Amino acid sequence: MDKEFVKVACSNCNLRELCMPVGLNAEELSRVDELVATRRSIKRGMSLFHNGEKFTSLYAIRTGFFKTSVTAEDGRDQVTGFQMAGEIIGLDGIVNDRHTCDAIALEDAEVCVMPFDRIEEISREVNALQHHVHKIMSREIVRDHGVMLLLGSMRAEERLAAFLLNLVQRLQARGFSRSELVLRMTREEIGSYLGMKLETVSRTFSKFADDGLVEVKQRHIQIRDAEALKRIVNPQVCR
Structure with a gap:
């Protein structure tokens, strides 16, 4: 089973510049600190979320490594990505309010849980956060496009x-x-x-x-x- 931990301030995290916007003033930083509800610890081989599970949060990987995968028609697992500390996972759930893949820890890991409704609320006040979320989503699109080119022509x-x-x-x-x-x-x-x-x-x-x-x-x-x-x-x- 994974474990829940109390929230940890983003402003004190050494991965802040990797997964949070930079250049925020003190007031904006204090608002962004409200994003993280809890920190979760996930053991190797355990899932962070499953395909079809209701989408509620994005997760900032604090330590550890994950893979995302989908089940192909023939029952085999198809790996769709690998995610590491400082990256955001869970974006697949935004479209239909349900996750479209499984996220499995490849080693013991910790993630910061960021409820999406809280992200949307704070983004209305901190423009840099909204811009940062858009950049993260764009990066995922670019990465997916790169993988398609990789598989199609290389x-x-x-x-x-x-x-x-x-x-x-x-x-x-x-x-x-x-x-x-x-x-x-x-x-x-x-x-x-x-x-x-x-x-x-x-x-x-x-x-x-x-x-x-x-x-x-x-x-x-x-x-x-x-x-x-x-x-x-x-x-x-x-x-």
Whole structure:
């Protein structure tokens, strides 16, 4: 079971600049602090919300890692995204007041619960918050569009290279290394997200390692040649 904790002030959070608007004055900050109703702790493998569940809140991930997934017609889980600390999860529920996917913790995690009716109320007073929510929604649309392009036109090597570069970039924004990461998801989950078979994911990791682009030790990945990975994703056009 997950646990509920008392609210924590956004103004005192070290992730504030990642998931909250910047440049607020003291009065606006105090209003934004009212957003967080509680903090929830979710154990690895447990769900934050389920497909079809009534939408009430957005969640700011404080610690931990999540995956979102939907169940395909053949009963398999299709991973639709991975979310980490400093990101907002739950936007899928805004359209129809019900969540359209499952959100599962890939490791022990904590989230700040932000009731959506409270977000709407405070947004009317703090314009920067309304603008920030729109930016978050826009970022999700852009990310979804990017995944569609990834799945529609890229080869296996391009897909995995783009995935690793995106992951490192997001982790670096949170103060982590630009060249080392620990994969919180399995190879199978990566394959589900990228539209690749498990064997193809493993084979592509091995090729990257053989070519000296990465060093792989189970879930520990060290990027040896980021520029080469970038060239795989965006090959230079011959002139």
